[in-house]
Amino acid sequence: MPEELLGNLLVAQSGGPTAVINASLAGVITEALNHECIEEIYGGLNGIAGILQEELIDLAEESQQTIRGLRYTPAAALGTSRYKLKRQQDFERVVAVFKAHDIRYFCYIGGNDSMDTAARISQLSRELDWELRVIGIPKTVDNDLPATDHTPGYGSIIKYVATTVKELACDNESMGQRDLVSIIEVMGRNSGWVAAGSTLAKHRDRPNDPPHLIYLPEVPFSPQKFLADVQRVLKSERYCMVVVGEGLLDENGNYVSTSSGQTDAFGHSQLGGAGAYLAGLVEQHLGLKGRVSRLGHPQRAAAHCSSLTDNAEAFLAGQAAVRTAIGGTTDKMITLLRGDGESYTCETGLTDLEGVANAVKQVPATWINEDQTSLSFQFQKYALPLIQGEVQVPYENGVPQFVRLRKQRVQKHLEAHEWE
Amino acid sequence: MPEELLGNLLVAQSGGPTAVINASLAGVITEALNHECIEEIYGGLNGIAGILQEELIDLAEESQQTIRGLRYTPAAALGTSRYKLKRQQDFERVVAVFKAHDIRYFCYIGGNDSMDTAARISQLSRELDWELRVIGIPKTVDNDLPATDHTPGYGSIIKYVATTVKELACDNESMGQRDLVSIIEVMGRNSGWVAAGSTLAKHRDRPNDPPHLIYLPEVPFSPQKFLADVQRVLKSERYCMVVVGEGLLDENGNYVSTSSGQTDAFGHSQLGGAGAYLAGLVEQHLGLKGRVSRLGHPQRAAAHCSSLTDNAEAFLAGQAAVRTAIGGTTDKMITLLRGDGESYTCETGLTDLEGVANAVKQVPATWINEDQTSLSFQFQKYALPLIQGEVQVPYENGVPQFVRLRKQRVQKHLEAHEWE
Numbered sequence: 001m002p003e004e005l006l007g008n009l010l011v012a013q014s015g016g017p018t019a020v021i022n023a024s025l026a027g028v029i030t031e032a033l034n035h036e037c038i039e040e041i042y043g044g045l046n047g048i049a050g051i052l053q054e055e056l057i058d059l060a061e062e063s064q065q066t067i068r069g070l071r072y073t074p075a076a077a078l079g080t081s082r083y084k085l086k087r088q089q090d091f092e093r094v095v096a097v098f099k100a101h102d103i104r105y106f107c108y109i110g111g112n113d114s115m116d117t118a119a120r121i122s123q124l125s126r127e128l129d130w131e132l133r134v135i136g137i138p139k140t141v142d143n144d145l146p147a148t149d150h151t152p153g154y155g156s157i158i159k160y161v162a163t164t165v166k167e168l169a170c171d172n173e174s175m176g177q178r179d180l181v182s183i184i185e186v187m188g189r190n191s192g193w194v195a196a197g198s199t200l201a202k203h204r205d206r207p208n209d210p211p212h213l214i215y216l217p218e219v220p221f222s223p224q225k226f227l228a229d230v231q232r233v234l235k236s237e238r239y240c241m242v243v244v245g246e247g248l249l250d251e252n253g254n255y256v257s258t259s260s261g262q263t264d265a266f267g268h269s270q271l272g273g274a275g276a277y278l279a280g281l282v283e284q285h286l287g288l289k290g291r292v293s294r295l296g297h298p299q300r301a302a303a304h305c306s307s308l309t310d311n312a313e314a315f316l317a318g319q320a321a322v323r324t325a326i327g328g329t330t331d332k333m334i335t336l337l338r339g340d341g342e343s344y345t346c347e348t349g350l351t352d353l354e355g356v357a358n359a360v361k362q363v364p365a366t367w368i369n370e371d372q373t374s375l376s377f378q379f380q381k382y383a384l385p386l387i388q389g390e391v392q393v394p395y396e397n398g399v400p401q402f403v404r405l406r407k408q409r410v411q412k413h414l415e416a417h418e419w420e
Numbered sequence: 421m422p423e424e425l426l427g428n429l430l431v432a433q434s435g436g437p438t439a440v441i442n443a444s445l446a447g448v449i450t451e452a453l454n455h456e457c458i459e460e461i462y463g464g465l466n467g468i469a470g471i472l473q474e475e476l477i478d479l480a481e482e483s484q485q486t487i488r489g490l491r492y493t494p495a496a497a498l499g500t501s502r503y504k505l506k507r508q509q510d511f512e513r514v515v516a517v518f519k520a521h522d523i524r525y526f527c528y529i530g531g532n533d534s535m536d537t538a539a540r541i542s543q544l545s546r547e548l549d550w551e552l553r554v555i556g557i558p559k560t561v562d563n564d565l566p567a568t569d570h571t572p573g574y575g576s577i578i579k580y581v582a583t584t585v586k587e588l589a590c591d592n593e594s595m596g597q598r599d600l601v602s603i604i605e606v607m608g609r610n611s612g613w614v615a616a617g618s619t620l621a622k623h624r625d626r627p628n629d630p631p632h633l634i635y636l637p638e639v640p641f642s643p644q645k646f647l648a649d650v651q652r653v654l655k656s657e658r659y660c661m662v663v664v665g666e667g668l669l670d671e672n673g674n675y676v677s678t679s680s681g682q683t684d685a686f687g688h689s690q691l692g693g694a695g696a697y698l699a700g701l702v703e704q705h706l707g708l709k710g711r712v713s714r715l716g717h718p719q720r721a722a723a724h725c726s727s728l729t730d731n732a733e734a735f736l737a738g739q740a741a742v743r744t745a746i747g748g749t750t751d752k753m754i755t756l757l758r759g760d761g762e763s764y765t766c767e768t769g770l771t772d773l774e775g776v777a778n779a780v781k782q783v784p785a786t787w788i789n790e791d792q793t794s795l796s797f798q799f800q801k802y803a804l805p806l807i808q809g810e811v812q813v814p815y816e817n818g819v820p821q822f823v824r825l826r827k828q829r830v831q832k833h834l835e836a837h838e839w840e
Contacts, residue, residue, distance in 0.1 A: 017591050046596035074590045081596035162819045167494050167721040171437050174496035176466035296713045301587040387818035398807035399582045
């Protein structure tokens with residue numbers, strides 16, 4: 001048995017929202033209540049930006065009903081942030097906040113940038129002799145974190161995307177119009193996991209079902225090949241349905257989309273318009289109508305169409321983080337491990353925070369078929385279990401009933417932090 | 421008792437798809453099977469365009485399972501068309517097709533343009549001494565048909581829109597960012613019914629819930645007022661959620677959006693970009709970030725989020741059309757009539773096809789609040805019952821399971837029609 005560490009737990013959320021990030025939060029809170037060594041359960045508002053400003057709330061003040069409701073409420077109930085800690089004094093400030101509030105357990109729900117932040121906070125607290133156990137909980141619709149079979153959030157977004165593709169396919173098919181090119185742009189800045197997941201709209205026994213063509217950031221984009229692909233599909237189909245990941249790259253490694261040239265706080269290019277770009281090609285070179293559906297932000301928040309499997313795993317990851325920290329471990333991120341058996345099983349594992357930080361996992365080349373526009377049987381086998389089951393979101397007056405945290409503030413103990 | 425008219429029934433679908441247009445088709449088929457005077461039940465492919473070309477299918481050949489599956493399969497299973505009959509010889513051709521296939525009952529599921537076509541076919545068949553009973557079945561997500569309390573298709577699109585607004589509100593709220601202006605563009609070329617329906621995302625007791633501002637084509641748009649509206653909201657809210665109908669008009673009655681200048685077969689302008697236009701205003705004049713979510717075609721095909729009430733009424737309208745025609749009536753469109761009681765009830769009625777043709781019903785001015793960006797209690801009372809209940813779409817392998825018609829062709833009896 002490890003030595004019992006008495007103190008408070010802080011949980012925070014970071015990066016882009018997903019449909020199930022709050023299920024992980026619910027998992028953390030639910031599990032933390034089981035352990036007497038955890039005295040207070042605090043939430044940090046707006047990710048690391050709020051923690052810097054000592055903006056903490058008392059999660060034990062929230063009702064049981066609210067905590068239960070978190071499981072199907074999309075986006076980040078604690079608030080999130082894309083703010084990136086850079087200055088040494090900011091890291092020191094975080095540790096000062098932790099000391100002031102006796103934070104001994106820190107669960108950080110986020111993507112690879114957040115795991116980097118978590119690792120550095122942990123390192124500094126060791127240097128400053130503050131015993132702290134830091135566990136990361138993976139979260140991203142992009143599914144691009146290494147070391148985990150998949151990430152919570154991914155199953156739900158591809159369930160929504162595949163559902164929307166099936167519905168749009170009915171719409172396209174019903175239009176008398178021939179030679180319609182229907183282009184669906186989905187999320188995925190650095191990887192094509194979301195675009196690839198749209199293949200689940202196809203019936204297993206009907207490989208020619210829509211979507212007919214899938215373009216991933218993993219495959220350098222050739223306009224000539226694209227136009228030939230579309231023409232080939234339209235020889236046998238009345239319409240051509242294309243799914244494209246927003247982060248599509250040309251043969252020189254530049255985004256094909258008309259980039260605004262702007263970058264976010266992490267230096268990532270702000271994207272827009274891979275779908276519009278493809279539609280432009282189709283209209284200019286083939287004289288055909290290109291209809292673009294950009295699924296945009298609704299796709300990452302679509303709790304009403306989320307995957308029960310994904311939701312359960314997100315909750316499980318939250319629980320596992322607390323149990324791991326209580327058990328004496330630190331500097332790890334929870335992973336999801338797939339069982340070897342014929343039928344899908346999933347349990348949690350651990351990986352070093354450092355190994356996840358700033359790394360990106362792409363769709364393996366061997367899972368992309370030779371035509372470069374469809375996914376292999378191995379991909380189908382990988383992704384299909386992740387979208388199984390439908391979360392039964394409760395409805396009130398015909399719309400989903402989501403919860404909001406009461407956000408009872410914890411009294412601040414420190415002077416205000418000098419903001420960047 | 422009217423004289424029994426022996427012969428075949430033809431049903432066809434027209435105009436833009438909805439989530440429940442196939443429920444009306446299922447209603448027609450189910451009811452037609454009950455009446456012995458109907459000998460064959462034919463479907464016309466691709467609306468009037470297919471009928472011109474004598475492209476009929478035998479609906480009695482479809483399995484029971486398929487007919488049941490139609491009830492939750494979005495878009496037009498028979499195919500649809502926006503083709504508009506103009507030439508006298510085209511109308512004559514339609515009557516010739518009806519004669520060749522002994523069509524005595526014609527059920528046409530569509531919007532106001534389609535009711536015009538149906539009325540003219542009926543008129544010509546009388547002139548040509550072919551006894552025919554023509555009944556229209558209303559269908560449009562736009563809810564802009566006169567003489568009916570509401571149209572099948574409307575309840576489902578606003579249920580989806582309100583659900584998406586609630587989910588995006590969670591997403592916006594969770595972003596640490598202040599002063600985000602989140603703009604959701606929804607369908608509605610000539611009327612603001614869909615945009616107005618987004619108000620159902622608000623909790624009854626919380627008028628300040630998102631969406632904070634709703635812009636309807638019924639209200640001439642003033643950029644100055646819009647910018648002032650946004651600034652007012654941002655005084656009390658961290659983000660401002662705006663819903664705008666695609667057909668927003670400026671003070672001179674022109675579309676605010678950057679129109680492509682193109683028109684469809686009915687002479688309607690092809691729209692795009694009311695949301696992008698608003699975002700441009702916000703960015704240029706307020707220096708704020710405008711995030712646009714254009715819900716696009718997925719909103720009209722979202723069977724997975726459709727209203728049980730809407731679905732049931734669409735089915736009922738299909739049944740009523742057949743019973744009305746059997747009863748000896750012609751040249752009518754089925755209407756939905758709301759009961760007077762405190763709790764919502766709905767039954768079908770009838771109105772003249774001629775009165776519906778090419779008319780547009782807009783959101784009444786008295787239902788728009790004085791601020792011109794929110795809807796009155798009367799509108800809420802009107803719209804709320806229409807989104808009640810969730811259609812339980814069956815899932816297979818994690819995605820909705822939709823049906824396709826086998827489309828067993830009826831042998832052609834006529835020479836090919838000279839196409840325009």
